[in-house]
Amino acid sequence: MNETRHDLSEVRLMVIGSCSVAVLGLPHILLWLKSRLRLRRIRVVLTPMATRLVTTDSIRRVAGCEVYAGWDDLPADARSHVSLAEWSQVAIVLPATADLVGKMANGIADNLATSTIMALSCPVIVVPSTNATTWAKPAVRRNVRQLRADGFTVVEPVQGLAVAGDTSEPGSMGDYRPALLQALVRAAGGEPHDQQRIEAENMGDCHVRK
Ligand SMILES: Cc1cc2nc3c(=O)[nH]c(=O)nc-3n(C[C@H](O)[C@H](O)[C@H](O)COP(=O)(O)O)c2cc1C
Numbered sequence: 001m002n003e004t005r006h007d008l009s010e011v012r013l014m015v016i017g018s019c020s021v022a023v024l025g026l027p028h029i030l031l032w033l034k035s036r037l038r039l040r041r042i043r044v045v046l047t048p049m050a051t052r053l054v055t056t057d058s059i060r061r062v063a064g065c066e067v068y069a070g071w072d073d074l075p076a077d078a079r080s081h082v083s084l085a086e087w088s089q090v091a092i093v094l095p096a097t098a099d100l101v102g103k104m105a106n107g108i109a110d111n112l113a114t115s116t117i118m119a120l121s122c123p124v125i126v127v128p129s130t131n132a133t134t135w136a137k138p139a140v141r142r143n144v145r146q147l148r149a150d151g152f153t154v155v156e157p158v159q160g161l162a163v164a165g166d167t168s169e170p171g172s173m174g175d176y177r178p179a180l181l182q183a184l185v186r187a188a189g190g191e192p193h194d195q196q197r198i199e200a201e202n203m204g205d206c207h208v209r210k
Pocket of ligand 1: 017018019020021022047048049050096097098099100129130131134
């Protein structure tokens with residue numbers, strides 16, 4: 001992997017994690033991001049399902065990040081998910097299950113994680129993590145296309161060990177880090193991003209015609 005060092009120490013990063021098997025690696029990925037990009041301010045929101053695979057405590061202890069999984073966990077300075085979203089300068093949805101990709105593509109906000117995503121106005125990078133069969137499903141393809149049309153950056157799953165078997169396939173356990181790094185450095189660069197542009201265009205539809 002390219003070892004160029006980047007300094008994102010001034011960037012406030014929001015990480016939303018969902019219940020893919022890849023969430024088991026989230027504490028280490030967060031540590032890696034901190035050392036690789038000098039990120040100091042990272043907040044993590046987990047879906048309720050994700051807490052069945054990884055604990056908020058393990059992320060806090062290993063990566064030293066603030067972690068929230070439910071409405072009762074909101075920090076003192078955040079009145080709601082909107083405050084968390086406004087705090088964020090860049091967001092990564094990592095890992096993103098097929099379920100979460102579907103919710104995002106359809107504007108569903110039914111827990112703290114999905115509501116925070118809905119309220120974000122910063123660039124959002126989505127790192128889907130599914131097995132190859134799920135990734136190929138027409139519904140998942142449609143949802144991924146919709147995310148891209150809505151201006152999200154989607155990092156494709158890459159080749160890795162299949163969890164159900166000892167074969168290799170594009171899926172949950174591939175090494176997405178080079179593509180993520182590239183997307184993150186670009187997103188943190190401060191240029192207007194696709195979501196802003198698409199949302200501004202759509203705002204035109206909301207104006208009342210006189
Ligand atoms: C051990 C385990 C591993 C899973 N891995 C994946 C996965 O890699 N990708 C995926 O899309 N779903 C996976 N699932 C299924 C999701 O957890 C399930 O769809 C869940 O409803 C997702 O909830 P969330 O999106 O709110 O986190 C897994 C489930 C379990 C129990």
